[in-house]
Amino acid sequence: MSYRIEPQRPLTAEFRRIAGLQIDRIMDDLAAARTLPEIKLHDCRKQLKKLRGLLRLLRAANEKLLDAENARYRDMARSLAGGREATALIETVGRLAREFPKEGKGLAGLRKALHLRRARLLHEAAGLDAEIAAALESCRQGREVLATLCLPDDSEHAGDLLAGGALKTMRRTARALVAASDRGQEDIFHELRKGVKSHWIHLLLLHDFWPRPIRPRRKAVEELGERLGELQDIFVLRGILREEGAKLASREEISLARRLLKRSEKRLRKRCLHEAERLFDNGPPRKAARRLAKNYREEARPDV
Numbered sequence: 001m002s003y004r005i006e007p008q009r010p011l012t013a014e015f016r017r018i019a020g021l022q023i024d025r026i027m028d029d030l031a032a033a034r035t036l037p038e039i040k041l042h043d044c045r046k047q048l049k050k051l052r053g054l055l056r057l058l059r060a061a062n063e064k065l066l067d068a069e070n071a072r073y074r075d076m077a078r079s080l081a082g083g084r085e086a087t088a089l090i091e092t093v094g095r096l097a098r099e100f101p102k103e104g105k106g107l108a109g110l111r112k113a114l115h116l117r118r119a120r121l122l123h124e125a126a127g128l129d130a131e132i133a134a135a136l137e138s139c140r141q142g143r144e145v146l147a148t149l150c151l152p153d154d155s156e157h158a159g160d161l162l163a164g165g166a167l168k169t170m171r172r173t174a175r176a177l178v179a180a181s182d183r184g185q186e187d188i189f190h191e192l193r194k195g196v197k198s199h200w201i202h203l204l205l206l207h208d209f210w211p212r213p214i215r216p217r218r219k220a221v222e223e224l225g226e227r228l229g230e231l232q233d234i235f236v237l238r239g240i241l242r243e244e245g246a247k248l249a250s251r252e253e254i255s256l257a258r259r260l261l262k263r264s265e266k267r268l269r270k271r272c273l274h275e276a277e278r279l280f281d282n283g284p285p286r287k288a289a290r291r292l293a294k295n296y297r298e299e300a301r302p303d304v
Contacts, residue, residue, distance in 0.1 A: 003050065004207050005162070007299035010153040015058060018205070019146045022051040027139050030132050033080075037122045042084045048077045053201030057165035061151050072142050076135050086118035089240060092233040096260045106256050113248040155300035159293035166206060166292060169198045170285035177276045184269065186235045192276065193228035200225055209295035211288055217279070224275045231268045234261050 003021070005014045029044035055070045093111045097104030122128070152158045173195030179188045203210060203218045238261055245254040 003204055005205050007155070007209055007296045011158040011161070012149070012151045012153055015054070015149065015151055016147060018054055019051065020143065022047055022054070023139050023143050023146075026051065027136055030135050030139070033132055034129065037083055037128060038087060038118075041080050042087070045077050045080060045084055048073050049197060050201055050204075052077075053198050054205060056169065056198055057202055057205060058151065058161060060164055060168075061161055062149055065145065065149060069142055069145060072138060076138055079131050080135065083118065083122045085236060086114070086121050088233045089237050090114045090118065092230070092237045093257070095230065096257070096264060099264055100260050103256060103260060106253060107260075110249040110253050110257055117244075117248070155297045158300070159296035162206060162296060163289040163293035166199075166202050167285055167289035169195060169202055170280065170288070173199055173276075174280045174285070177273070177280050180276075181273055189228065189231055189235075189269070189272070192272075193225065193232055196221060196225045196228055196276070206292060209292060209299050211291040211295065220275065220279060224272065224279065227268060227272050227275070231265065231272060234265050234268070237261060 025047045029040045033040035052073050055066045059066045093107050176192040176195050180192050200221045
């Protein structure tokens with residue numbers, strides 16, 4: 001089944017189909033995470049992001065309900081984040097070793113310590129089993145709630161709703177870009193990343209009627225999201241070294257890691273800002289939103 005809104009079908013039916021598809025995938029990954037936590041929790045969190053992107057796209061239709069459900073799946077993702085974040089720290093040290101091959105050899109001890117740290121997090125079985133059980137029950141409840149949501153099914157109002165949701169995300173991302181360029185605090189780059197990820201999800205959902213060409217933009221947005229994710233991982237690793245560094249590696253190795261993180265961060269910030277400006281600072285998004293709504297109406301079935 002496709003993760004794309006088909007304009008020929010009523011929007012309510014498409015929402016329920018896609019939301020149901022995502023909840024099925026989330027629950028399958030949760031069940032499998034009992035035996036394969038490192039892989040399946042990561043897969044589950046990716047599916048949660050896609051479900052939340054759908055809810056944000058349609059938020060204006062019922063803000064109270066969709067905000068509450070978005071919070072449900074946000075909290076669920078946070079409760080399952082420990083293992084993935086631990087893996088991301090290991091991957092970040094690996095990227096540092098590849099980016100700075102000569103100096104990066106000195107990070108072997110830290111990388112080994114982070115592997116041990118992840119193993120502890122992933123195999124605290126009682127805690128993980130309880131979190132999975134709670135998440136599965138929350139999914140069952142969430143499915144029932146989302147089945148009650150009714151959306152506009154006439155093409156005029158449905159097109160406006162979809163275009164408005166996409167436009168809001170593009171504007172929020174553009175504002176985060178301005179703030180990141182001006183000030184550049186870690187939390188602002190995190191907001192930029194969230195906006196980019198949401199926009200990428202919307203490009204998937206709205207593929208059939210997004211103004212062309214869409215594939216080059218979708219690929220560029222996805223790559224930018226990955227780089228912003230790497231930058232976020234740098235911020236997280238720096239915090240872990242500050243809080244737990246003495247337990248993970250020698251003072252010299254921690255000092256080396258901090259120096260390499262600083263150099264890598266500088267490169268990534270510059271590249272991310274350049275790519276984001278190319279994607280989100282190239283004219284008013286309202287024009288694209290109007291075209292999107294028009295395309296939806298043209299593709300939609302005739303109103304009955």
